[in-house]
Amino acid sequence: MNPHSINFNSIDWQSALPGQRAKVFQTQGKQIRIVEFTDQFVEPDWCRRGHIGYVLEGTLEIDFHGEKVIFHAGDGIIISADEADRHKARSLTPVVRLLLIEDI
DSSP: OOTTOOOGGGSOOBOSSTTEEEEEEEETTEEEEEEEEETTOOOOSOBOOOEEEEEEESEEEEEETTEEEEEETTOEEEEOSSGGGOBEEEESSSEEEEEEEEEO
16 A cells, blocks of 8 residues: 555445444544535534535535534535534535545
């Protein structure tokens, strides 16, 4: 395996919640995820993690504790890891796919 390349086709999907699955690659204190949400996904609690990402497909709504922001395919996402940016994601289309980069 080339240390500069990630073969996401060889990574299995993981699912922690109904309506959500991800392919995860971790290295050097970072993780890169391809995340898929369906319109059946319901975030059980506020997420306080930071994310940098890109919407690959679909339309995503992120609720920043009352302020709802819509992200479409082609949009970038930057969310700080703090209480002020706690958030919940929701798919507005049958499927949303994202590429996310996060600290671990």
